[in-house]
Amino acid sequence: MADELPPGYPHEWEADVVLRDGSVAHVRPIIPADADRIRAFHAGQSEESIYLRYFAPMRELSEKDIHRFTHVDYDDRVALVATVKDRIIGIGRYDKIDDRSAEVAFNISDAYQGRGIGSVMLEHLAVIALDKGVEHFAAETLPQNRKMLNVFKEAGYEVQHTLEDGVVEVGFNIEPTEQSKAVRLAREHRAESLSIRSLLYPRSVAVVGASRRRRSVGSQILRNILNGDYTGPVYAVNNEALEVQGMRSFARISEIPAPVELAIIAVPAPEVIDVVRDCADADVKSVVVVSAGFAETGQRGARLQKELREAARFGGMRVLGPSSFGLINNDPEVMLNATLAPTAPRPGHLGLFSQSHALGIAVLAGAARRNLGVSVFASAGNRVDISGNDFMQWFLDDESTHVVGLYLESMGNPRKFSRIARQVAMTKPIVAVSSGVSTYAVPPGHRIRHTSMPPEAFDEMLNQAGVIRVTNAHQFFDVVQVALHQPLPEGRRIAVVGNSDSLGALVAQIAGRRKLTVVHGPVALDAEASADDFVAALREAYENPSVDSVVACFIPPLVAPDEDVTQAVREVAAEYDKPTVATFLGMREIHEGITPEETSKERALPVFPMPEYAVRALARLTEYAEWRRRDQGLPIRADGVDVEAAEILIDGWLAGATADRSLNLGERTQLLETYGLKLWPLRLVHDVEAAVLAAEEFGYPVIIKSRSPWLRNQPELAGTRRHIVDAANLRQAYASLLEHAGDEGKNGFIVQRMAEPGVPCVIGSSEDGLFGPVVQFSVAGPPTDLLGDIAYRIPPLNDVDVRELITSVKAAPLLMGHRGALRADLDALGDVIGRLSLMADNHPELARVRLNPVMARPDGVDIVGAEIVLRPGVERADSDRRTMN
Numbered sequence: 001m002a003d004e005l006p007p008g009y010p011h012e013w014e015a016d017v018v019l020r021d022g023s024v025a026h027v028r029p030i031i032p033a034d035a036d037r038i039r040a041f042h043a044g045q046s047e048e049s050i051y052l053r054y055f056a057p058m059r060e061l062s063e064k065d066i067h068r069f070t071h072v073d074y075d076d077r078v079a080l081v082a083t084v085k086d087r088i089i090g091i092g093r094y095d096k097i098d099d100r101s102a103e104v105a106f107n108i109s110d111a112y113q114g115r116g117i118g119s120v121m122l123e124h125l126a127v128i129a130l131d132k133g134v135e136h137f138a139a140e141t142l143p144q145n146r147k148m149l150n151v152f153k154e155a156g157y158e159v160q161h162t163l164e165d166g167v168v169e170v171g172f173n174i175e176p177t178e179q180s181k182a183v184r185l186a187r188e189h190r191a192e193s194l195s196i197r198s199l200l201y202p203r204s205v206a207v208v209g210a211s212r213r214r215r216s217v218g219s220q221i222l223r224n225i226l227n228g229d230y231t232g233p234v235y236a237v238n239n240e241a242l243e244v245q246g247m248r249s250f251a252r253i254s255e256i257p258a259p260v261e262l263a264i265i266a267v268p269a270p271e272v273i274d275v276v277r278d279c280a281d282a283d284v285k286s287v288v289v290v291s292a293g294f295a296e297t298g299q300r301g302a303r304l305q306k307e308l309r310e311a312a313r314f315g316g317m318r319v320l321g322p323s324s325f326g327l328i329n330n331d332p333e334v335m336l337n338a339t340l341a342p343t344a345p346r347p348g349h350l351g352l353f354s355q356s357h358a359l360g361i362a363v364l365a366g367a368a369r370r371n372l373g374v375s376v377f378a379s380a381g382n383r384v385d386i387s388g389n390d391f392m393q394w395f396l397d398d399e400s401t402h403v404v405g406l407y408l409e410s411m412g413n414p415r416k417f418s419r420i421a422r423q424v425a426m427t428k429p430i431v432a433v434s435s436g437v438s439t440y441a442v443p444p445g446h447r448i449r450h451t452s453m454p455p456e457a458f459d460e461m462l463n464q465a466g467v468i469r470v471t472n473a474h475q476f477f478d479v480v481q482v483a484l485h486q487p488l489p490e491g492r493r494i495a496v497v498g499n500s501d502s503l504g505a506l507v508a509q510i511a512g513r514r515k516l517t518v519v520h521g522p523v524a525l526d527a528e529a530s531a532d533d534f535v536a537a538l539r540e541a542y543e544n545p546s547v548d549s550v551v552a553c554f555i556p557p558l559v560a561p562d563e564d565v566t567q568a569v570r571e572v573a574a575e576y577d578k579p580t581v582a583t584f585l586g587m588r589e590i591h592e593g594i595t596p597e598e599t600s601k602e603r604a605l606p607v608f609p610m611p612e613y614a615v616r617a618l619a620r621l622t623e624y625a626e627w628r629r630r631d632q633g634l635p636i637r638a639d640g641v642d643v644e645a646a647e648i649l650i651d652g653w654l655a656g657a658t659a660d661r662s663l664n665l666g667e668r669t670q671l672l673e674t675y676g677l678k679l680w681p682l683r684l685v686h687d688v689e690a691a692v693l694a695a696e697e698f699g700y701p702v703i704i705k706s707r708s709p710w711l712r713n714q715p716e717l718a719g720t721r722r723h724i725v726d727a728a729n730l731r732q733a734y735a736s737l738l739e740h741a742g743d744e745g746k747n748g749f750i751v752q753r754m755a756e757p758g759v760p761c762v763i764g765s766s767e768d769g770l771f772g773p774v775v776q777f778s779v780a781g782p783p784t785d786l787l788g789d790i791a792y793r794i795p796p797l798n799d800v801d802v803r804e805l806i807t808s809v810k811a812a813p814l815l816m817g818h819r820g821a822l823r824a825d826l827d828a829l830g831d832v833i834g835r836l837s838l839m840a841d842n843h844p845e846l847a848r849v850r851l852n853p854v855m856a857r858p859d860g861v862d863i864v865g866a867e868i869v870l871r872p873g874v875e876r877a878d879s880d881r882r883t884m885n
Contacts, residue, residue, distance in 0.1 A: 026083045228337035388417065525537055684749075
């Protein structure tokens, strides 16, 4: 937008949004230069729409009205517009009635009604209003304006209606509720899923850059689309040729005399922007940019990539790429192979998403090698727009996809990914191969926020969401082929059946390391066993009610032909509803994966070249099955939480702040109390008499310690004195500390009442630039400081997440009665974690909270120490309003 912006223009309110039909619009604050756009918008409205908005026929707006609409102060009067190609398609506004309430109104273009624009406007206005202290929205509308009434009704708020003088007066509180949050996420899911559908199910495709050179990228993609039996019309675009591959060629997409829904762009990077703008003029819905030469090449390419994103969003289009390997949809209704792979994988039920061009090649080659059928494949490249999160929304709905495979190099919004992945994983396995997410591992061209979290936090996020994480392509396809073709294991009990004692023993050892329990076998048939003997042994294993899964491992038999044995194993395995993995070492014409003869069967037998691969894949599916069967938990609920009071405190402390601010003792105590967390009292003293007065106030016994963490962590308690029982003892301890502290003594000492004995723990949260809030738990001391035995979870947490956070650290036995000690009160410990997770989730300004130590006792917990650091201006990627990242 090139118009001059007024003073105080709030750039942070701008957002690109996906509408209900999957198209894209831009939301921004209104400006005085919108006057002509408002006139054009009003002129395009029907008489009915005008009457419903203004309660009167107004074919033209007066100059006074135009000025009032376009000149707002962005405080008491706020207005937003939704635009496509710089045309206003919707207007939403509120005017304050008083400090706590405002009147809200909407006006949506007739041509765009039914696309959810009113709902988007309401969401964005509510977030702005809440930030400015407004709590209540009111509106007036005519009874026949059902669309507007439904905007309020369907938003998830508790709406009150009254009818007076033929006008419906509507009122509701805008503080988010569980229902309004659920409505927002459901709308986000539906819109993003539909936007991917428009990409995968285009009714027509054009390839821009299809040249006569056979080996050019554009020509290869065009050839693959044509040879793949795509069911819609295909167009070639080349401004230097009249004919390409026997087809008429058009100079520009806008010259094609029929609608084009998907454009595949394969031209030099500097030419891509003009092509994208031409696509916008032609109302193309989506584009795939396979061209390279963008952000991965440096600053100049990064600027070009940003321009690409802006041009596509301006035109209301979604973009896959740049540097994309393309996409495949094997649905018989489409049969689209818009990639550089000459042969698409066979149709099947594996949904594949990868990022880089090279990984796209590897993923497709691996699927073909294992004979795995694919429903959909997409390569996001530099993911300037469409990301893995968008495809996860699609996979959640897609009935053709039974297993989701992700090949990730980076992640732009892990918090959103975790939320969507958890939903998907409840119905279908997600297998993700990633080397981890960190600032240092980001491929060139990928936009990503900085993270200070260790790789363990990323692992915990995937585990929390039920994602099966593997570390390389080989493991990826091992797990995928079992997930696609075998039922999920009911438990960890396995049978091992084969014809080699040593091979069976090896499998049993591997299974033990993977926490699988051998309850049947290892069975080793003799060297002269026939195929019928193999069948009988397998049947005995399957019919054993104690067996959950079967591992079949064979070497070449002396009597039965190899083919008879493998066929017998396949046939008998298909008869039982128990998962089977197999290894046929040294047997003729046996390959890993699924045999071509089995490719049409849902119960094909996964075959592995080595037994450890088979057992590892089975173990990963077993862990996933356990995750799906377990109690998924209830959201954290806590009495005595006052979110508004915490917000008032935080806003007051950060007023005018431009840098981090550490809270003092009184502030820490006050803030924690708003979430029902009681900090153990302490007193900072600078002389011995003050220490004695504090001790008498708290009551003996007390502890006195240096303010220096370095001194407190020295051996032999150089910076701490404990179990002080009277004033004389305290005076002696103070003198001793002062002598050891040296110059550090000038900073004073801390006096506290001695906490009851317990296990010291550390509970914390950090606001990470990439992950958002991250909650941490560990047992204090060497487990934390030396061994890094720290567990991580991403809020919002449920009660199961909290319990697993505690029990997942290696030092957890110390809390559970280790060597006869009393068991700590895990419920009380979990309550502290739950309350802190709510605080971290609700207040992004909490840069760092560290409760240390938290003494876990058999009959409760004591929060003995706390550090809290606030940070101004924090904005999360996964915000409370729908917006494209």
